[in-house]
Amino acid sequence: MSKVLALFFLMALMGPCKAQAPLKNHPYSTQSEEGFSPCRDTFSILKNHLSYDIGIILPSWLPVVDRNYVGIMEGKVTYNPTDGSDGPHVYEEDLPFYHYSHDVNFDIIPDKTDDNRFTNMLPLLVYKRQPANDTVMNTVMHCEWECGLAMANWINPIRADNDAGRSGGFFSAGHEMGDVIWNWPAPGDWAHVEGSYVWDRGHPPSNAELHPLRFVAFKRALPERVIIGDSSIKFATRIDIFASGDGGALQNNRYNAPKFVRRVNMSSKDYEFTAKIDLPRPSPGAHLRYTITTHKGDDFSAGEAVEVNDDSATVRVIVPWNSKNANDLEIYARTIDVYWDEGTGVAAAQAVDMYKVTLTNIHFRYLDEIITKAEVRLFASVGNDWIFVNDFFPKKGKILTKGLGKTYKHHWTLNNQFIVCVPRGKSFRVNMSGWEVDGVDMLFGKLLDPGSPCNRKTKHTFKASTFTFVMFMRGCFDDNYGEITKLHNYNNLGKTDQFKNSPQTGFNDDPCPFSKYPLKDRVFLTYTIEKVN
Numbered sequence: 177m178s179k180v181l182a183l184f185f186l187m188a189l190m191g192p193c194k195a196q197a198p199l200k201n202h203p204y205s206t207q208s209e210e211g212f213s214p215c216r217d218t219f220s221i222l223k224n225h226l227s228y229d230i231g232i233i234l235p236s237w238l239p240v241v242d243r244n245y246v247g248i249m250e251g252k253v254t255y256n257p258t259d260g261s262d263g264p265h266v267y268e269e270d271l272p273f274y275h276y277s278h279d280v281n282f283d284i285i286p287d288k289t290d291d292n293r294f295t296n297m298l299p300l301l302v303y304k305r306q307p308a309n310d311t312v313m314n315t316v317m318h319c320e321w322e323c324g325l326a327m328a329n330w331i332n333p334i335r336a337d338n339d340a341g342r343s344g345g346f347f348s349a350g351h352e353m354g355d356v357i358w359n360w361p362a363p364g365d366w367a368h369v370e371g372s373y374v375w376d377r378g379h380p381p382s383n384a385e386l387h388p389l390r391f392v393a394f395k396r397a398l399p400e401r402v403i404i405g406d407s408s409i410k411f412a413t414r415i416d417i418f419a420s421g422d423g424g425a426l427q428n429n430r431y432n433a434p435k436f437v438r439r440v441n442m443s444s445k446d447y448e449f450t451a452k453i454d455l456p457r458p459s460p461g462a463h464l465r466y467t468i469t470t471h472k473g474d475d476f477s478a479g480e481a482v483e484v485n486d487d488s489a490t491v492r493v494i495v496p497w498n499s500k501n502a503n504d505l506e507i508y509a510r511t512i513d514v515y516w517d518e519g520t521g522v523a524a525a526q527a528v529d530m531y532k533v534t535l536t537n538i539h540f541r542y543l544d545e546i547i548t549k550a551e552v553r554l555f556a557s558v559g560n561d562w563i564f565v566n567d568f569f570p571k572k573g574k575i576l577t578k579g580l581g582k583t584y585k586h587h588w589t590l591n592n593q594f595i596v597c598v599p600r601g602k603s604f605r606v607n608m609s610g611w612e613v614d615g616v617d618m619l620f621g622k623l624l625d626p627g628s629p630c631n632r633k634t635k636h637t638f639k640a641s642t643f644t645f646v647m648f649m650r651g652c653f654d655d656n657y658g659e660i661t662k663l664h665n666y667n668n669l670g671k672t673d674q675f676k677n678s679p680q681t682g683f684n685d686d687p688c689p690f691s692k693y694p695l696k697d698r699v700f701l702t703y704t705i706e707k708v709n
Contacts, residue, residue: 196248198291202313203384204311205300205302219639230638238377239375240299246371246445248369249294250449251294253365261659261681264363265282271378274424276334282318298314299375301313319369319371320388322388325338327617329617343473345420351472353567357563358560358562362398362605363397368449372387392418395415399411399412399413402513411455412467414511417508418509419495434623442497442502442504443501443502446494446496447495453490462517462519464515468513469513471510479500491512530596531596532705532706533606534703534706535592535593535703539700542699543584545612550612551613552566552613554566559598561594602665606703611655653686653687656682675702681695
């Protein structure tokens with residue numbers, strides 16, 4: 177008996193873990209307000225008294241069902257089909273008291289099922305207006321996971337690793353300077369994700385979201401070219417799987433975490449999904465095969481079960497955390513490439529074009545700092561893969577407190593190359609976004625107990641950290657550099673093309689003086705695209 181069949185047999189004998197029942201109805205955002213009251217305070221600027229409410233972050237995230245409920249969502253990763261904007265990105269603004277690093281954000285359009293298990297998780301948002309409330313159904317599920325990169329403030333425990341180009345954990349665990357970030361989502365991917373199903377109370381009306389995630393599987397919209405055992409080349413459906421209990425500052429299994437941080441019981445269940453293979457079958461005689469690649473950071477001890485079905489063109493994957501008694505601290509970080517074993521792995525009628533994309537230059541028209549050095553943080557993505565741009569400009573072993581991370585320099589030369597496989601009729605995205613660090617970043621990692629009472633001590637802690645002269649002099653919120661993004665495909669590409677793109681929309685909104693301005697043409701990315709087949 178093969179190891180795969182033996183594992184399936186063993187799991188069948190043990191029986192499945194207790195399944196979580198799908199929601200029968202859509203939750204209402206007003207549920208997040210039940211039992212909570214405002215917690216108002218004031219601060220003064222030049223004798224002007226301004227009021228604010230910190231009750232919406234005490235706590236900021238509240239379980240929709242209960243603390244042990246693991247939300248499961250399947251569907252397509254959203255983006256703007258015109259230019260690729262509004263897709264997955266690293267968010268430039270996050271609440272520092274509840275984060276060590278900025279979040280990777282993306283939205284999913286849920287798949288439709290007979291029992292509505294995914295669509296029923298979408299919340300009904302109640303907007304309180306006069307003369308009557310307005311209720312709107314949200315159409316996407318928002319997902320977040322801390323990126324674990326780009327932080328250099330002194331109080332932050334991941335500072336030393338990040339400045340040396342290493343991940344501080346979370347969604348980039350195992351990453352080292354110059355590595356491709358392989359496991360973050362791309363526009364149009366099909367996703368299976370699992371995580372804490374919570375209300376985001378910090379942005380009324382509260383939206384329901386999966387935050388933080390603990391398990392993700394992305395079936396890429398773009399295929400991968402793989403070399404198999406007989407040295408032949410195949411086009412394969414790439415499925416990237418990453419799982420970890422290291423979700424964020426408030427949910428992790430770190431030994432030195434504050435008492436109010438929730439532990440993540442990864443071994444409470446097995447993780448399972450079935451994905452449809454999109455590449456057309458070359459002939460009725462072709463069979464599905466697969467290869468597995470293990471990435472840096474992976475230490476999962478229990479293996480996985482993979483079952484392919486030629487007739488339905490599907491692959492079923494089980495990561496047996498519970499049934500194989502894997503440790504909650506382990507990390508699963510693997511890619512499964514599934515391919516048809518005939519010809520190039522794709523039907524002859526389906527043309528697949530290959531392109532080499534080379535990022536060549538970055539030019540800042542404005543660095544967003546005049547007197548001091550700009551503290552730049554940039555992320556770029558091409559097709560399925562991401563890079564942290566700061567990784568490629570170290571100075572004396574530092575990438576955040578030196579080099580691009582702290583500079584007066586406006587022009588930077590790149591040489592980052594990507595190979596992208598694009599089925600005829602599909603597009604791929606070239607994207608870059610980021611921010612310039614300001615005062616709020618000093619607070620990341622200075623955690624506040626989300627269960628703190630609304631009293632004088634809590635108000636003082638919040639005010640003493642946020643509304644300070646140092647925060648004001650450091651520029652308040654991080655300055656957004658905007659989103660550079662463009663979709664490319666066979667119809668708008670030749671043999672070799674060069675592009676120079678910049679943000680075209682958006683506005684930097686910041687309470688500090690001189691910090692409100694349009695993002696159009698503040699930074700430019702130059703790159704070439706060359707057809708290689």
